Amino acid sequence: MASEWLTPAVVALLAGGAGSAVTTIVRARVDWRKARLEEDRQPVELENVFIGGAEKAVQALQVALDRAESTIGRLERSLSERDEKLQERDRKIAELEQDLTNTLARLARLQERCEQLTARLADLRADDRPTLGDR
Amino acid sequence: MPAPANDTTEEALMRRFLPLADHPFELLFGVIAALGGAVLVVSGAAPASINATLPIVVVRAWGIVQAAAGALIVSGIITRYWRPALLLLGLRLERAGLWPLAAACAVYAVVAVVHAGPRAMYPGGVLMVIAAACVARARAVSRLEATIRKYVGGDGWRVSG
Numbered sequence: 001m002a003s004e005w006l007t008p009a010v011v012a013l014l015a016g017g018a019g020s021a022v023t024t025i026v027r028a029r030v031d032w033r034k035a036r037l038e039e040d041r042q043p044v045e046l047e048n049v050f051i052g053g054a055e056k057a058v059q060a061l062q063v064a065l066d067r068a069e070s071t072i073g074r075l076e077r078s079l080s081e082r083d084e085k086l087q088e089r090d091r092k093i094a095e096l097e098q099d100l101t102n103t104l105a106r107l108a109r110l111q112e113r114c115e116q117l118t119a120r121l122a123d124l125r126a127d128d129r130p131t132l133g134d135r
Numbered sequence: 136m137p138a139p140a141n142d143t144t145e146e147a148l149m150r151r152f153l154p155l156a157d158h159p160f161e162l163l164f165g166v167i168a169a170l171g172g173a174v175l176v177v178s179g180a181a182p183a184s185i186n187a188t189l190p191i192v193v194v195r196a197w198g199i200v201q202a203a204a205g206a207l208i209v210s211g212i213i214t215r216y217w218r219p220a221l222l223l224l225g226l227r228l229e230r231a232g233l234w235p236l237a238a239a240c241a242v243y244a245v246v247a248v249v250h251a252g253p254r255a256m257y258p259g260g261v262l263m264v265i266a267a268a269c270v271a272r273a274r275a276v277s278r279l280e281a282t283i284r285k286y287v288g289g290d291g292w293r294v295s296g
Binding site: 006007009010011013014016017018020021022024025027028032 | 188
């Protein structure tokens, strides 16, 4: 009959399950007692855990800061290059403006000279007419 | 998770226990195992296949193991949400309950198939799958505990970080 092997198998299964449960609970209890003892005796170790965590956090922050610093440096370099290009462009514009001013001034002088010559020519013509009339 | 200031006590309690729905299978199988095992131990009303094939002492032991497994699983899951600082204790209680529940389910599956033959293949298969799921969950919980202890620095009892 099947029950000949069934009962021992069932007992073994149940014992295995119960044993695992008891082992887990006993181990949890042992860990708890150990943790309590360590808490009572060596609070410094707990502080070291926190300090170690803080150190790791600071290191991670340091790495992040280094990365941010290199990014800022790269951006600053590209900004200064762009500034130089802008200054060069401004300088060229200023030179062109200066050339334009000089040209306008020269043009004004030539126009003034031209007006003077026109006026003188008119004066000369006016001077010539009475002379002819006198003849 | 701090509750808003205008929460009533009932709302805060509900919010605290709402995440229990994250583990419906573990929780509900734990509840059914605890209740079923307790009823079996108290009244002795075991299933027919179990009664017919096993001695009464083993039947009682099966009921006790089942009830204890269910109680451990439920208490483990509730502990985690009731006191989040006792996360590792809750996981350990749940793991402690999963192994005996796997054993109890496997026992029922084997007994049902032996007693009823091929007619019991489907319930036997379902029970064996539940047992396998219990073992898989126990292993997953074990790995989770190890990960928490490694990264958070739990001391085996409380989560210290």
